[in-house]
Amino acid sequence: MKPVLLSGGTLVDPSQKLNEPGDLLLIDGEIAGVGGSIEGPEDAEVIDCDGLIVSPGFIDVHCHLREPGREDVETIATGARAAAAGGFTAVCAMPNTDPVTDNQAAVGFIVRQAQRAAAARVYPIGAISLGQEGRVLAEFGEMVGAGAVAVSDDGKPVASAQLMRTALEYARTFRIPVIDHCEEPTLSEGGAMNEGIVSAQLGLKGIPAEAEEIMVIRDILLSRLTGGHVHLAHISTEGSVELIRWGKERGINVTAEACPHHLSLTDESVRGYDTNAKMNPPLRAAGDVEALCEAVKDGTIDLIATDHAPHHYDEKEREFADAPNGIVGLETALAVIVTNLVEKGDLTFSELVDRMACAPARIFKLPGGSLKRGAAADVTVFDPKLRWKVDPARFLSKGRNSPYSGMTLVGRAACTIVAGSVVYESGIPVRTRERQGRGSR
Amino acid sequence: MTGTLGKDLLGLESLTGDQIRLILDTAEPFKEISERAIKKVPALRGSTIVNLFFENSTRTRISFEFAEKRLSADTVNVSATGSSVSKGETLVDTARNLEAMRIDMVVIRHSASGAAKFLADRIQSNVINAGDGTHEHPTQGLLDILTLRDRFGDLKGRRVCICGDILHSRVARSNIWGLTKLGADVAVCGPRSLLPNAIDEFGVRIFDRIEEAIDWAEALNVLRLQFERMTAGYIPSAREYNRVFGISRERLDRAQRDILILHPGPMNRGVEIDSDVADGPHSVILDQVTNGVAVRMAVLYLLAGGKPELAEAAKGGGEAGRGGRRGRRGGGGDRE
Numbered sequence: 105m106k107p108v109l110l111s112g113g114t115l116v117d118p119s120q121k122l123n124e125p126g127d128l129l130l131i132d133g134e135i136a137g138v139g140g141s142i143e144g145p146e147d148a149e150v151i152d153c154d155g156l157i158v159s160p161g162f163i164d165v166h167c168h169l170r171e172p173g174r175e176d177v178e179t180i181a182t183g184a185r186a187a188a189a190g191g192f193t194a195v196c197a198m199p200n201t202d203p204v205t206d207n208q209a210a211v212g213f214i215v216r217q218a219q220r221a222a223a224a225r226v227y228p229i230g231a232i233s234l235g236q237e238g239r240v241l242a243e244f245g246e247m248v249g250a251g252a253v254a255v256s257d258d259g260k261p262v263a264s265a266q267l268m269r270t271a272l273e274y275a276r277t278f279r280i281p282v283i284d285h286c287e288e289p290t291l292s293e294g295g296a297m298n299e300g301i302v303s304a305q306l307g308l309k310g311i312p313a314e315a316e317e318i319m320v321i322r323d324i325l326l327s328r329l330t331g332g333h334v335h336l337a338h339i340s341t342e343g344s345v346e347l348i349r350w351g352k353e354r355g356i357n358v359t360a361e362a363c364p365h366h367l368s369l370t371d372e373s374v375r376g377y378d379t380n381a382k383m384n385p386p387l388r389a390a391g392d393v394e395a396l397c398e399a400v401k402d403g404t405i406d407l408i409a410t411d412h413a414p415h416h417y418d419e420k421e422r423e424f425a426d427a428p429n430g431i432v433g434l435e436t437a438l439a440v441i442v443t444n445l446v447e448k449g450d451l452t453f454s455e456l457v458d459r460m461a462c463a464p465a466r467i468f469k470l471p472g473g474s475l476k477r478g479a480a481a482d483v484t485v486f487d488p489k490l491r492w493k494v495d496p497a498r499f500l501s502k503g504r505n506s507p508y509s510g511m512t513l514v515g516r517a518a519c520t521i522v523a524g525s526v527v528y529e530s531g532i533p534v535r536t537r538e539r540q541g542r543g544s545r
Numbered sequence: 546m547t548g549t550l551g552k553d554l555l556g557l558e559s560l561t562g563d564q565i566r567l568i569l570d571t572a573e574p575f576k577e578i579s580e581r582a583i584k585k586v587p588a589l590r591g592s593t594i595v596n597l598f599f600e601n602s603t604r605t606r607i608s609f610e611f612a613e614k615r616l617s618a619d620t621v622n623v624s625a626t627g628s629s630v631s632k633g634e635t636l637v638d639t640a641r642n643l644e645a646m647r648i649d650m651v652v653i654r655h656s657a658s659g660a661a662k663f664l665a666d667r668i669q670s671n672v673i674n675a676g677d678g679t680h681e682h683p684t685q686g687l688l689d690i691l692t693l694r695d696r697f698g699d700l701k702g703r704r705v706c707i708c709g710d711i712l713h714s715r716v717a718r719s720n721i722w723g724l725t726k727l728g729a730d731v732a733v734c735g736p737r738s739l740l741p742n743a744i745d746e747f748g749v750r751i752f753d754r755i756e757e758a759i760d761w762a763e764a765l766n767v768l769r770l771q772f773e774r775m776t777a778g779y780i781p782s783a784r785e786y787n788r789v790f791g792i793s794r795e796r797l798d799r800a801q802r803d804i805l806i807l808h809p810g811p812m813n814r815g816v817e818i819d820s821d822v823a824d825g826p827h828s829v830i831l832d833q834v835t836n837g838v839a840v841r842m843a844v845l846y847l848l849a850g851g852k853p854e855l856a857e858a859a860k861g862g863g864e865a866g867r868g869g870r871r872g873r874r875g876g877g878g879d880r881e
Contacts, residue, residue, distance in 0.1 A: 304746075307679035307680030421635075
């Protein structure tokens, strides 16, 4: 493997409070030199990063890669390539596959498929319960031994408080987080969107914010009871933010994530019955979006995750109430955050890198998340100013279900490096980037 | 071409007050046709209309069919049972197949909110929403409003209360939009478990007790109570509903003034409305049914490109009203 020298970029790495121009040298899959002007070895591949930000690789702790079971909508290989194109050097794959990833053999399969893909790293998440049926605990120990980094029944809420309690207790042995999809199922049953004035006008059954918040506080209290680490997936409401803040102030072992779509869109997007605005939890009201953005800024929400959920075109092309939940997000996440938070002054690039790279590595105890010498050479190089129009037909993901289709967003990955190897480079040759970028404005 | 209403009638939310008045005014001359011995004019001769009913309906389907036939259109009824729909065909495929047969209009009734818009966005034919899920039922709203206008004249400031299951009622939504746009003072009354949580934001008055609603209202539009609401646990029983929210002679008498009674049908006598009220002197329930045909004729005529001022002439027997019907298919500009 050739050494790689990333030359002339701006290094943004909150793990060492770095935010200044400087070079970065990668040798043998590790960070070998950071900062200042570096004279690389003779054989180093030099990538000109003028005008670009060089940061620890982004890590998405929440995506659905659909393999095994729905290889027609995504595979681990296409998902890992889409991740790399979005600037992610690693993703965590949720276990709601078919069959469910609830045993060591299934976890091992994902690890092997990811190695074969040779794009972004893929870390499996195991199920909490066998078949995600909410009854019998899955074998956490064996799944962790095979490579699982967390457990979750995501897609389905853990309805039983007793099962959630046991999972939090049992997970402590393996030092892994238990991720919960917070949804009180009797309150949300049949719901297709956020409950509010828009659902009332459209005649669609709503899901109240309280369906999420009841489970958020339940999980926080169970974490207090057990000392287990609960990680709350895709938080969508202002009330949830307040409850998480309450838990953190008391030192309870709770962490939380928010998705780019919940930070940028409201339930107004559902008017017109666009099924690409349908996901679970649903798009909420403007006040929720505002509270979530503040929580990402102040750290109440620890990290940003995509909940990337590809669906077949035909499945989304139907009556709203019958369409499946979920949108693709890997290839738009960075741009949605830059456009909706950074450009509006709600978040700095340092904070963006922390929430998308450092915090996920720290909380899920994964390699990467830092450009310190000796760390894994997982690096994202992105153009913070590039404006581009979202065209789902050009996604590397098999999924096309994006609510951002046709929108012009700012910020895009230029180069993604995993363990010192370039796994993605944008089509624009690096040395002519500036001229091209200007031309497209 | 796009008529004064646009390509489709999907709901009253998207119409202006002037457009609603236009439909009502156009319905007036059409009322008379149904009173003739020969109840037919040639205004839509040569047009093909499909009545696509994915949900059971008697009244609305028959009313549309009469409206179409009295305008001389060729009509086909498709119901979900016994069609390719029951074999698992998707809505979009059903629509495309119908359109491939070169039809001019689709009247759709579907259990999913948004189904009419879904169809309208994907085919060039005019689409009329005959009820989509719990969203809107615009022609019912229009016929209710026409019936009120027959009695009240201008609806500005008139006090109309919609009673019952607002949460699941497409009729309620269309009435609220339409009446509000015409300046009426609109209220709702029903158990809170059957009102949308966000009802405060609809800009209507809310009465928790039917007695208060009756004290206030000049007209009550009494909605049908669906029996599945009891099994779903929204309210305990039909018996209690009648005792707390039922419209009875006794309750109306207490108001000591005439209150107009509307009901979109079919009625549950003895549940939401007592028989002596339904059959009483202030009930306009059958007028609603009569007006339904006229309103639907007006909507069909206007969507087909008929000129409102020529409705009178069209009624007379010529085809003068069919401005621009031909060549409509050619223009992609139909889509809005």
